[in-house]
Amino acid sequence: MAGAGQSSTLLNYEYTDAQPYLGTNYYRLKQTDYNGAFDYSNVISIKVNGNFEMGYPYPNPVVNNVSMNILSANSGITYLRIFDMTGREMYAEKIAVNEGMQTLAIDMTNFASGMYISEIEIDGVSYRNTILK
Numbered sequence: 001m002a003g004a005g006q007s008s009t010l011l012n013y014e015y016t017d018a019q020p021y022l023g024t025n026y027y028r029l030k031q032t033d034y035n036g037a038f039d040y041s042n043v044i045s046i047k048v049n050g051n052f053e054m055g056y057p058y059p060n061p062v063v064n065n066v067s068m069n070i071l072s073a074n075s076g077i078t079y080l081r082i083f084d085m086t087g088r089e090m091y092a093e094k095i096a097v098n099e100g101m102q103t104l105a106i107d108m109t110n111f112a113s114g115m116y117i118s119e120i121e122i123d124g125v126s127y128r129n130t131i132l133k
Contacts, residue, residue, distance in 0.1 A: 019055040020048045021101070022071055052097075054120055054127040061132035064109045068118065068129070072097045076122070080104060082131070083117045090116065097122070108133055 004011050017025065025048060029041040055069035075098050082091035090111065095104065106118075108131070116131040 019053070019069055019071075020046070022048055022051070022053060022073055024048075052120075052122045052125070052127065054129065057118060057129050057131045060130075062108050064107065066106050066108055066131055068104045068106075069101060070097065070104060070120065071101050072099055072122070075099045078120055078122055080106070081119045082106065082108075083119065085115050085117075095120075 017027075025046050026043055027046065028043045030038055031041070032038040051073040053071040055071075057066045057068050060066065075096070078095060078097055080091075080093045080095050081089055084090050091106065091108075093106075108116075111133050113133050116133060117128050118131055119126055119128045121127070
């Protein structure tokens with residue numbers, strides 16, 4: 001992220017990792033001066049608990065194809081569904097979820113423009129995201 005430039009006062013920055021990995025994630029900052037010199041911050045670690053994470057759909061808004069990254073601690077079978085805003089199921093696919101990270105791709109070429117909800121249910125918990133077409 002770009003800094004605010006020269007400053008004689010303390011500036012605070014924040015960043016949210018929208019798709020962290022399950023387990024321990026490590027972060028550090030690299031601060032670069034105008035002359036190209038740089039320094040690294042201390043490394044911090046943040047533990048993300050859970051068995052499943054679903055990243056945000058991209059690109060969003062979608063033109064033809066949308067992708068979603070999922071991260072699972074276990075393998076299994078589930079369904080990926082997409083609903084329109086009236087709750088009507090527009091898409092359903094049985095998917096094999098593998099342990100680790102994988103990318104799901106969905107062809108939305110024939111979907112009308114509008115807002116949709118993607119849903120994956122794992123172990124009785126529904127994970128949802130909004131998709132704009």
